[in-house]
Amino acid sequence: MTTPDLRQELQQIQTDPRIDRLVEELIGRVADKWTMLLIEILTENECCRFGELSRACTGISQKMLTQTLRAMERDGLVTRKVYPVVPPKVEYRLTDLGLGLSKAFCGVWLWAEAHHEEIAAARAAYEARQEG
Protein backbone atom coordinates (compact mmCIF):
# COMPACT_ATOMS: atom_id res chain seq x y z
CA MET A 1 0.00 0.00 0.00
CA THR A 2 1.38 3.37 -1.01
CA THR A 3 1.44 5.80 1.90
CA PRO A 4 3.62 8.85 1.35
CA ASP A 5 4.61 10.87 4.35
CA LEU A 6 1.86 13.43 4.38
CA ARG A 7 2.50 13.60 8.09
CA GLN A 8 5.71 15.54 7.61
CA GLU A 9 3.99 17.90 5.27
CA LEU A 10 1.29 18.50 7.87
CA GLN A 11 3.82 19.07 10.63
CA GLN A 12 5.45 21.88 8.73
CA ILE A 13 2.40 24.07 8.41
CA GLN A 14 2.53 27.18 10.53
CA THR A 15 0.01 26.92 13.30
CA ASP A 16 -1.87 30.11 13.82
CA PRO A 17 -4.38 29.34 16.59
CA ARG A 18 -7.12 31.32 14.87
CA ILE A 19 -6.72 29.35 11.68
CA ASP A 20 -6.58 26.14 13.68
CA ARG A 21 -10.00 26.91 15.08
CA LEU A 22 -11.37 27.49 11.60
CA VAL A 23 -9.85 24.27 10.37
CA GLU A 24 -11.24 22.31 13.30
CA GLU A 25 -14.67 23.72 12.69
CA LEU A 26 -14.35 22.74 9.06
CA ILE A 27 -13.37 19.22 10.01
CA GLY A 28 -16.38 19.00 12.26
CA ARG A 29 -18.60 20.07 9.39
CA VAL A 30 -17.16 17.79 6.76
CA ALA A 31 -16.20 14.67 8.69
CA ASP A 32 -19.60 13.18 9.13
CA LYS A 33 -20.96 9.93 7.87
CA TRP A 34 -23.47 11.22 5.31
CA THR A 35 -21.13 13.80 3.83
CA MET A 36 -18.44 11.19 3.38
CA LEU A 37 -20.87 8.72 1.84
CA LEU A 38 -22.36 11.27 -0.55
CA ILE A 39 -18.92 12.34 -1.67
CA GLU A 40 -18.07 8.70 -2.31
CA ILE A 41 -21.21 8.20 -4.36
CA LEU A 42 -20.76 11.39 -6.33
CA THR A 43 -17.19 10.42 -7.08
CA GLU A 44 -18.29 7.11 -8.53
CA ASN A 45 -21.14 8.48 -10.63
CA GLU A 46 -20.16 11.95 -11.53
CA CYS A 47 -23.67 13.27 -11.84
CA CYS A 48 -26.66 12.26 -9.73
CA ARG A 49 -30.29 13.19 -9.33
CA PHE A 50 -31.88 13.51 -5.91
CA GLY A 51 -33.63 10.16 -6.15
CA GLU A 52 -30.48 8.37 -7.23
CA LEU A 53 -28.61 9.69 -4.24
CA SER A 54 -31.50 8.75 -2.02
CA ARG A 55 -31.32 5.16 -3.22
CA ALA A 56 -27.54 4.91 -3.30
CA CYS A 57 -27.09 6.33 0.19
CA THR A 58 -28.64 3.46 2.10
CA GLY A 59 -30.44 4.38 5.26
CA ILE A 60 -30.44 8.14 4.85
CA SER A 61 -33.73 9.95 5.40
CA GLN A 62 -35.02 12.48 2.92
CA LYS A 63 -34.51 15.18 5.47
CA MET A 64 -30.87 14.41 6.12
CA LEU A 65 -30.21 14.06 2.42
CA THR A 66 -31.61 17.49 1.67
CA GLN A 67 -29.87 18.98 4.66
CA THR A 68 -26.50 17.47 3.89
CA LEU A 69 -26.68 18.39 0.21
CA ARG A 70 -27.55 21.97 1.11
CA ALA A 71 -24.62 22.21 3.48
CA MET A 72 -22.32 20.79 0.83
CA GLU A 73 -23.61 23.24 -1.72
CA ARG A 74 -23.09 26.08 0.72
CA ASP A 75 -19.52 25.00 1.32
CA GLY A 76 -18.88 24.81 -2.40
CA LEU A 77 -18.42 21.03 -2.48
CA VAL A 78 -21.25 20.30 -4.91
CA THR A 79 -23.20 22.19 -7.53
CA ARG A 80 -26.95 21.92 -7.79
CA LYS A 81 -28.52 22.31 -11.19
CA VAL A 82 -32.28 22.64 -11.49
CA TYR A 83 -34.01 21.92 -14.80
CA PRO A 84 -37.31 23.82 -15.15
CA VAL A 85 -39.34 20.84 -16.32
CA VAL A 86 -42.18 18.71 -15.03
CA PRO A 87 -41.60 16.42 -13.31
CA PRO A 88 -38.76 18.33 -11.65
CA LYS A 89 -35.19 17.32 -12.33
CA VAL A 90 -32.23 18.32 -10.20
CA GLU A 91 -28.67 17.23 -10.73
CA TYR A 92 -25.86 17.24 -8.24
CA ARG A 93 -22.18 16.95 -9.01
CA LEU A 94 -18.92 17.51 -7.19
CA THR A 95 -16.95 20.70 -7.69
CA ASP A 96 -13.16 20.64 -7.89
CA LEU A 97 -13.14 21.44 -4.20
CA GLY A 98 -15.37 18.48 -3.50
CA LEU A 99 -13.22 16.27 -5.65
CA GLY A 100 -10.20 17.29 -3.64
CA LEU A 101 -11.94 16.31 -0.44
CA SER A 102 -12.92 13.03 -2.05
CA LYS A 103 -9.25 12.27 -2.64
CA ALA A 104 -8.41 13.19 0.92
CA PHE A 105 -11.07 10.79 2.17
CA CYS A 106 -9.66 7.91 0.17
CA GLY A 107 -7.03 7.26 2.78
CA VAL A 108 -9.63 6.95 5.48
CA TRP A 109 -11.80 4.57 3.45
CA LEU A 110 -8.82 2.42 2.63
CA TRP A 111 -7.83 2.34 6.27
CA ALA A 112 -11.35 1.34 7.27
CA GLU A 113 -11.52 -1.38 4.62
CA ALA A 114 -8.14 -2.70 5.62
CA HIS A 115 -8.64 -2.77 9.36
CA HIS A 116 -12.30 -3.36 10.15
CA GLU A 117 -11.55 -6.92 11.18
CA GLU A 118 -8.79 -5.86 13.55
CA ILE A 119 -11.20 -3.43 15.13
CA ALA A 120 -13.91 -6.02 15.54
CA ALA A 121 -11.30 -8.19 17.23
CA ALA A 122 -10.20 -5.32 19.47
CA ARG A 123 -13.78 -4.80 20.55
CA ALA A 124 -14.28 -8.44 21.34
CA ALA A 125 -11.07 -8.44 23.36
CA TYR A 126 -12.19 -5.35 25.22
CA GLU A 127 -15.54 -6.87 26.13
CA ALA A 128 -13.81 -10.02 27.28
CA ARG A 129 -11.51 -7.99 29.52
CA GLN A 130 -14.49 -6.22 31.09
CA GLU A 131 -16.10 -9.46 32.12
CA GLY A 132 -12.92 -10.89 33.65
Place this chain on the structure above:
Amino acid sequence: MTTPDLRQELQQIQTDPRIDRLVEELIGRVADKWTMLLIEILTENECCRFGELSRACTGISQKMLTQTLRAMERDGLVTRKVYPVVPPKVEYRLTDLGLGLSKAFCGVWLWAEAHHEEIAAARAAYEARQEG
Protein backbone atom coordinates in the same frame (compact mmCIF):
# COMPACT_ATOMS: atom_id res chain seq x y z
CA MET B 1 1.61 18.44 -2.89
CA THR B 2 2.10 14.71 -3.24
CA THR B 3 -1.22 12.96 -3.82
CA PRO B 4 -0.88 9.42 -5.13
CA ASP B 5 -3.89 7.83 -6.68
CA LEU B 6 -5.38 6.14 -3.69
CA ARG B 7 -8.65 6.47 -5.54
CA GLN B 8 -7.78 3.72 -7.98
CA GLU B 9 -6.75 1.50 -5.14
CA LEU B 10 -10.07 2.10 -3.43
CA GLN B 11 -12.04 1.43 -6.59
CA GLN B 12 -10.55 -2.01 -6.95
CA ILE B 13 -11.70 -3.35 -3.61
CA GLN B 14 -14.42 -5.95 -3.89
CA THR B 15 -17.63 -4.54 -2.51
CA ASP B 16 -19.51 -7.01 -0.41
CA PRO B 17 -22.56 -5.12 0.85
CA ARG B 18 -22.27 -6.64 4.31
CA ILE B 19 -18.71 -5.45 4.66
CA ASP B 20 -19.69 -2.07 3.27
CA ARG B 21 -22.15 -1.66 6.11
CA LEU B 22 -19.46 -2.53 8.63
CA VAL B 23 -17.09 -0.07 7.07
CA GLU B 24 -19.68 2.68 7.01
CA GLU B 25 -20.46 2.10 10.65
CA LEU B 26 -16.77 2.27 11.39
CA ILE B 27 -16.47 5.54 9.52
CA GLY B 28 -19.36 6.93 11.52
CA ARG B 29 -17.62 5.94 14.71
CA VAL B 30 -14.20 7.28 13.85
CA ALA B 31 -14.92 10.34 11.75
CA ASP B 32 -15.89 12.71 14.47
CA LYS B 33 -14.28 15.91 15.56
CA TRP B 34 -12.97 14.85 18.96
CA THR B 35 -11.59 11.54 17.78
CA MET B 36 -9.73 13.26 14.96
CA LEU B 37 -8.37 15.91 17.28
CA LEU B 38 -7.24 13.44 19.92
CA ILE B 39 -5.49 11.36 17.31
CA GLU B 40 -3.74 14.48 16.08
CA ILE B 41 -2.61 15.38 19.57
CA LEU B 42 -1.48 11.86 20.40
CA THR B 43 0.48 11.74 17.17
CA GLU B 44 2.36 14.89 18.07
CA ASN B 45 3.14 13.93 21.65
CA GLU B 46 3.34 10.20 21.69
CA CYS B 47 2.29 9.78 25.27
CA CYS B 48 -0.22 11.90 27.16
CA ARG B 49 -1.87 12.01 30.53
CA PHE B 50 -5.55 12.75 30.92
CA GLY B 51 -4.97 16.31 32.03
CA GLU B 52 -2.65 17.04 29.15
CA LEU B 53 -5.20 15.85 26.66
CA SER B 54 -7.83 17.88 28.42
CA ARG B 55 -5.77 21.02 28.01
CA ALA B 56 -4.56 20.29 24.49
CA CYS B 57 -8.00 19.47 23.17
CA THR B 58 -9.49 22.94 23.43
CA GLY B 59 -13.17 23.10 24.19
CA ILE B 60 -13.75 19.46 25.01
CA SER B 61 -15.65 18.67 28.18
CA GLN B 62 -14.38 16.14 30.68
CA LYS B 63 -17.26 13.90 29.88
CA MET B 64 -16.66 13.82 26.15
CA LEU B 65 -12.95 13.33 26.70
CA THR B 66 -13.51 10.27 28.87
CA GLN B 67 -16.17 8.97 26.53
CA THR B 68 -14.10 9.41 23.39
CA LEU B 69 -11.00 7.90 24.96
CA ARG B 70 -12.98 4.87 26.12
CA ALA B 71 -14.41 4.36 22.65
CA MET B 72 -10.95 4.65 21.16
CA GLU B 73 -9.59 2.18 23.66
CA ARG B 74 -12.41 -0.20 22.90
CA ASP B 75 -11.67 0.03 19.17
CA GLY B 76 -7.99 -0.63 19.80
CA LEU B 77 -6.83 2.82 18.72
CA VAL B 78 -5.21 3.78 22.02
CA THR B 79 -3.81 2.01 25.03
CA ARG B 80 -4.57 3.16 28.53
CA LYS B 81 -1.99 2.57 31.20
CA VAL B 82 -2.88 3.15 34.82
CA TYR B 83 -0.12 3.65 37.39
CA PRO B 84 -1.23 2.60 40.86
CA VAL B 85 0.02 5.72 42.61
CA VAL B 86 -1.45 8.66 44.43
CA PRO B 87 -2.31 10.99 42.93
CA PRO B 88 -3.49 8.78 40.08
CA LYS B 89 -1.58 8.78 36.83
CA VAL B 90 -2.96 7.48 33.57
CA GLU B 91 -1.17 7.53 30.26
CA TYR B 92 -2.67 7.25 26.82
CA ARG B 93 -0.84 6.44 23.63
CA LEU B 94 -1.71 5.42 20.11
CA THR B 95 -1.51 1.80 19.05
CA ASP B 96 -0.23 0.87 15.59
CA LEU B 97 -3.84 0.77 14.48
CA GLY B 98 -4.37 4.29 15.78
CA LEU B 99 -1.20 5.45 14.10
CA GLY B 100 -2.45 4.09 10.80
CA LEU B 101 -5.67 6.06 11.18
CA SER B 102 -3.61 9.10 12.01
CA LYS B 103 -1.84 8.80 8.70
CA ALA B 104 -5.11 8.35 6.88
CA PHE B 105 -6.43 11.54 8.45
CA CYS B 106 -3.43 13.55 7.32
CA GLY B 107 -4.91 13.96 3.88
CA VAL B 108 -8.07 15.44 5.32
CA TRP B 109 -6.19 17.86 7.56
CA LEU B 110 -4.04 18.99 4.69
CA TRP B 111 -7.10 19.48 2.54
CA ALA B 112 -8.76 21.53 5.27
CA GLU B 113 -5.66 23.66 5.81
CA ALA B 114 -5.29 24.24 2.11
CA HIS B 115 -8.88 25.12 1.30
CA HIS B 116 -10.49 26.74 4.31
CA GLU B 117 -10.34 30.11 2.61
CA GLU B 118 -12.02 28.84 -0.52
CA ILE B 119 -14.78 27.44 1.61
CA ALA B 120 -15.25 30.65 3.50
CA ALA B 121 -15.53 32.36 0.11
CA ALA B 122 -18.03 29.77 -1.13
CA ARG B 123 -20.17 30.38 1.94
CA ALA B 124 -20.11 34.10 1.45
CA ALA B 125 -21.07 33.66 -2.20
CA TYR B 126 -23.90 31.35 -1.21
CA GLU B 127 -25.31 33.80 1.29
CA ALA B 128 -25.08 36.59 -1.27
CA ARG B 129 -27.03 34.47 -3.77
CA GLN B 130 -29.77 33.84 -1.22
CA GLU B 131 -30.37 37.51 -0.65
CA GLY B 132 -30.54 38.34 -4.34
Place this chain on the structure above:
DNA sequence: CCGCATCCTTGTGGATACTG
Protein backbone atom coordinates in the same frame (compact mmCIF):
# COMPACT_ATOMS: atom_id res chain seq x y z
C1' DC C 1 -5.36 13.62 39.51
C1' DC C 2 -8.57 10.92 37.12
C1' DG C 3 -13.00 9.90 36.27
C1' DC C 4 -17.83 8.21 37.29
C1' DA C 5 -22.84 9.55 38.32
C1' DT C 6 -26.45 12.62 37.91
C1' DC C 7 -29.26 16.15 36.12
C1' DC C 8 -30.72 19.00 32.53
C1' DT C 9 -30.68 21.40 28.09
C1' DT C 10 -30.13 21.38 23.36
C1' DG C 11 -30.00 19.55 18.98
C1' DT C 12 -30.23 15.66 15.77
C1' DG C 13 -32.66 12.98 13.03
C1' DG C 14 -36.72 9.90 11.88
C1' DA C 15 -41.77 9.61 10.38
C1' DT C 16 -45.43 11.59 8.20
C1' DA C 17 -48.09 14.60 5.41
C1' DC C 18 -48.41 18.04 1.98
C1' DT C 19 -46.93 21.13 -2.49
C1' DG C 20 -45.18 22.86 -7.25
Place this chain on the structure above:
DNA sequence: CAGTATCCACAAGGATGCGG
Protein backbone atom coordinates in the same frame (compact mmCIF):
# COMPACT_ATOMS: atom_id res chain seq x y z
C1' DC D 1 -39.73 14.07 -8.77
C1' DA D 2 -37.84 16.90 -5.50
C1' DG D 3 -38.46 18.86 -2.12
C1' DT D 4 -40.80 21.79 2.41
C1' DA D 5 -43.21 21.69 6.93
C1' DT D 6 -44.39 19.81 11.23
C1' DC D 7 -44.11 16.99 15.07
C1' DC D 8 -41.72 14.10 18.21
C1' DA D 9 -38.36 10.77 20.44
C1' DC D 10 -34.07 10.16 21.72
C1' DA D 11 -29.31 10.89 22.35
C1' DA D 12 -25.45 14.06 22.51
C1' DG D 13 -23.29 16.92 25.30
C1' DG D 14 -22.47 20.59 29.18
C1' DA D 15 -22.42 21.53 34.35
C1' DT D 16 -21.93 20.06 38.75
C1' DG D 17 -20.79 17.22 42.63
C1' DC D 18 -18.66 13.19 44.61
C1' DG D 19 -15.17 9.28 45.19
C1' DG D 20 -10.75 6.34 44.85
